[in-house]
Amino acid sequence: MPNSVDALDLVLEITVLLGEDMRQSLARDNLTESRVHLLWALGALGPSTQKALAEALNVSARNVTGLVDGLEQTGFVTREPHPDDRRATLVTVTQRGAEMVATLQAGQKELAEQLFGPMPPKELDQLVSGLTGVVERLRAAIAEGGHP
Amino acid sequence: MPNSVDALDLVLEITVLLGEDMRQSLARDNLTESRVHLLWALGALGPSTQKALAEALNVSARNVTGLVDGLEQTGFVTREPHPDDRRATLVTVTQRGAEMVATLQAGQKELAEQLFGPMPPKELDQLVSGLTGVVERLRAAIAEGGHP
DNA sequence: TATTGTTATACTCTATAACTATA
DNA sequence: TATAGTTATAGAGTATAACAATA
Incomplete structure (x- = not known):
């Protein structure tokens, strides 16, 4: 019989x-996981400054520069001038980038159905509230500097 | 009411x-996650050649050289001569390394209890068999070159 | 003076290929 | 000839700090 550590x-x-x-x-x-994170955020936020992306992803501005460089060279995003602030650039998803985001979202949905679709609604409900609690406790621990 | 994607x-x-x-x-x-993986494997395997570690972690020999370098400099492992093969080195956990492994194992157990301890044994049983199936399907998918 | 993004620099993880020392 | 591990080289992700252009 399996125990908690096995799980x-x-x-x-x-x-x-x-x-x-x-x-x-x-x-x-x-693509890489990091670039997908950025692309995914961009799909949710719409055209964004690099500063906004750095905050959304909780990474440095330097890091965003590199990720956008990669996504730009491979045709998933473009850098557009910001209409009101000439210091800033608006990172914008291309047609190809939008298609990729849609594909990724579809894949994620399919995976979710595979994993959780068979669960009865009540159990799913319980699971989600349980996981939500875990997320909150983890956030609190991280804010305090991580587990000892 | 939450759906599968929320979960x-x-x-x-x-x-x-x-x-x-x-x-x-x-x-x-x-320490880093990669170094801990190596340390953890070493705790399970006992003193090992770098070749064996590369296979256990499924990474290149070069990568193991770097990880062992880091763990050696920070005092968690030592390189000992292999008794039978002068080409090889036996990576060995130090006192400090062994203590760290024990600490990590205790932390993992504590986390497991926090997350899964409250579940009734039957549910845990079900969960584990469900997850085992997921692991098998994932392994199969990876062997075939990953999901499309 | 403050902010946006870049360049400069550095460290970790990772890989392949060439090379050394041994089998 | 084959194997264990290192050096050489390269690319991605990440960070801080200095600097440019603009606010």
Whole structure:
């Protein structure tokens, strides 16, 4: 009979495997996880300054410069002049970028259905509230400098 | 009422937050996730050649050289001569390294109890068999080159 | 003076390929 | 000839600090 540690081991293994699977498929499109995070955020926020993206992703401005460089060279975004502030640039998703975001969203939905679709609504409800609690506790721990 | 995508979003967010939390606490000991993976494997395998570690972690020999360099400089492992093969080195956990492994294992157990301890045994059983299936499907997908 | 983004610099993880020392 | 590990080289992600252009 499995114990809690077995369950956590599986969750951690799934984390690793999901990452590998994702890297494999993304590499075929000249994408990486970090670039997808940015692209995904851009899909949700609409055209954004790099400053706004740095805050949304919680990374440095320098890092955003590099990620946008990569996405620009591979045709997923463009840098447009900001209409009101000549210091800033508006990062904008291209046609190809928008298609990729849609594909990623569809893939995520499919995966979600595969994993959680079979659960009865009440159980799903419970699971989500449980996970929400975990997220809150993790956020609190991180704000205090991480677990000891 | 939440749907499957909400649940997956939470799981992915927990993945990200767990990673952040881990990085924060590990940084205090001059450790990184990659180095901990190696240390963890070493705790399970006992003194190992770098070749064996490269295979266990599924990374290149070059990568192992770098990770062992870091762990050696920070006092968690040593390189010992292999008794039978003068080409090889046996990577060995130091006292400090062993203590760190024990600490990490205790932390993982505590986290597991926090997350899964409250579940009734039958539900945990179901969860584990469900997750095991997911792991198998993911492995199969990766072996075939990743999801489309 | 403050802010946006870039260049300069540096560190970690990762990989492949060439090379050394041994088998 | 084959294997274990290192050096050489390269690219991605990440950060801080100095600097440019603009507010």
